[in-house]
Amino acid sequence: MSPRRTVRVDLGDRSYPIVLGHETLADVGGAVAERTGASQAVLVSVPGVNRLYGATAARSLREAGLRVLRLEVPDGDATKNLRQVAKLYDALVEKGADRSAVVVSLGGGMVSDLAGFVAATYLRGIQFVTVPTTILAMVDAGVGGKVGVNLKQGKNLVGAFHQPRLVWVDTATLASLPRRDRAAGLAEVVKAGAIWDASFFDRLERAGEKLLEADPDLLIPVLARACQIKAEVVSRDERESGLRMILNFGHTLGHAVEALHRYRGILHGEAVAIGMVFAARRSEALGLAPEGTAERIEDLLRRLELPTERPDFARGAYLSALKVDKKKKDAHVRFVVLREIGRAETCPLTPAEILPAGRRSRAARGGRS
Ligand SMILES: NC(=O)c1ccc[n+]([C@@H]2O[C@H](COP(=O)([O-])OP(=O)(O)OC[C@H]3O[C@@H](n4cnc5c(N)ncnc54)[C@H](O)[C@@H]3O)[C@@H](O)[C@H]2O)c1
Ligand SMILES: [Zn+2]
Numbered sequence: 001m002s003p004r005r006t007v008r009v010d011l012g013d014r015s016y017p018i019v020l021g022h023e024t025l026a027d028v029g030g031a032v033a034e035r036t037g038a039s040q041a042v043l044v045s046v047p048g049v050n051r052l053y054g055a056t057a058a059r060s061l062r063e064a065g066l067r068v069l070r071l072e073v074p075d076g077d078a079t080k081n082l083r084q085v086a087k088l089y090d091a092l093v094e095k096g097a098d099r100s101a102v103v104v105s106l107g108g109g110m111v112s113d114l115a116g117f118v119a120a121t122y123l124r125g126i127q128f129v130t131v132p133t134t135i136l137a138m139v140d141a142g143v144g145g146k147v148g149v150n151l152k153q154g155k156n157l158v159g160a161f162h163q164p165r166l167v168w169v170d171t172a173t174l175a176s177l178p179r180r181d182r183a184a185g186l187a188e189v190v191k192a193g194a195i196w197d198a199s200f201f202d203r204l205e206r207a208g209e210k211l212l213e214a215d216p217d218l219l220i221p222v223l224a225r226a227c228q229i230k231a232e233v234v235s236r237d238e239r240e241s242g243l244r245m246i247l248n249f250g251h252t253l254g255h256a257v258e259a260l261h262r263y264r265g266i267l268h269g270e271a272v273a274i275g276m277v278f279a280a281r282r283s284e285a286l287g288l289a290p291e292g293t294a295e296r297i298e299d300l301l302r303r304l305e306l307p308t309e310r311p312d313f314a315r316g317a318y319l320s321a322l323k324v325d326k327k328k329k330d331a332h333v334r335f336v337v338l339r340e341i342g343r344a345e346t347c348p349l350t351p352a353e354i355l356p357a358g359r360r361s362r363a364a365r366g367g368r369s
Pocket of ligand 1: 046048049075076077080107108109110111113133134135136137140141142143144145146147156173174175176177178181268
């Protein structure tokens with residue numbers, strides 16, 4: 001029997017558990033009923049995930065005594081928008097969903113952001129539970145309470161903080177997740193170790209490529225620790241003022257890389273992997289981190305089949321992409337640097353300081369130097 005783990009996210013009266021297990025989807029209903037006391041569950045998913053897991057989740061919710069309304073939204077980040085939100089509101093009103101309803105999202109970060117935003121705003125907020133089915137959603141989107149949608153002007157520009165009542169992780173769902181998505185999610189796991197826990201990072205190095213295989217005995221403790229790290233950081237800084245910024249490690253350049261690709265052809269975790277190696281190299285170059293720090297991160301990410309070299313866009317293009325970083329403060333960006341593996345801090349730098357002139361990407365120079 002695979003291990004079950006519960007990670008408590010400690011936020012006073014809005015605390016909630018993340019329950020991790022294997023082949024546990026059929027038990028989700030009881031947990032939802034117990035945590036929420038809801039009489040109706042609005043199960044929101046995307047077609048591919050719904051086809052694989054929707055029936056099991058819905059049956060479990062029904063067996064726990066909830067009325068179940070199943071809603072589907074089209075897949076893809078392009079549909080994480082206000083039009084879909086409005087459609088979901090319409091369905092909720094039409095089916096008479098009231099304050100006793102709980103929104104349950106089943107899928108990756110896209111659907112949990114969208115469904116969570118609906119839960120945060122419908123009737124000024126109803127209860128929310130997530131059942132993440134990607135590694136990224138398990139360790140990142142599911143923890144922290146940020147929900148929201150994209151505008152045509154940019155990603156995640158509208159949103160709210162709305163904590164779930166429960167996060168229910170069944171690692172058996174990862175069997176169907178494409179390997180590339182698994183790797184991308186693991187980038188955020190590596191990030192957790194790099195910024196917060198050196199011995200966890202060691203453990204990831206020992207496991208290496210085995211992490212890609214979705215073996216529950218290996219993965220459950222690893223995902224649990226990654227959730228716990230994010231939970232620890234978030235509960236010390238729920239509204240993202242200071243400490244929480246370190247979760248952006250690898251994201252400043254990562255967001256620029258995603259934007260330069262127009263969000264096509266590169267996954268978030270892949271861009272973050274590139275960004276982490278870049279940030280670790282900058283940390284070394286600034287004399288903040290010991291030599292060899294970046295190399296360890298790079299080696300681990302490569303074993304996880306993730307890209308590590310900055311794509312060769314013009315420096316000017318990078319600088320303007322870095323400027324639109326919405327986390328920017330004045331001209332400075334709070335760039336996250338490492339002091340060593342397991343310890344991060346922010347450093348105010350202008351885009352030009354982040355990416356000094358005369359540094360071409362290694363990719364453009366023809367590989368490793
Ligand atoms: N709220 C937050 O704190 C936070 C943090 C990180 C990312 N996000 C958001 O999360 C989204 C990205 O999340 P994601 O990487 O999970 O992407 P995603 O939700 O788009 O899922 C990726 C793909 O995998 C498919 N899929 C999901 N689970 C599957 C499974 N078990 N088997 C087979 N296919 C499956 C999906 O249908 C989709 O095609 C973005 O919208 C991002 O903005 C939010
Ligand atoms: Zn991220």
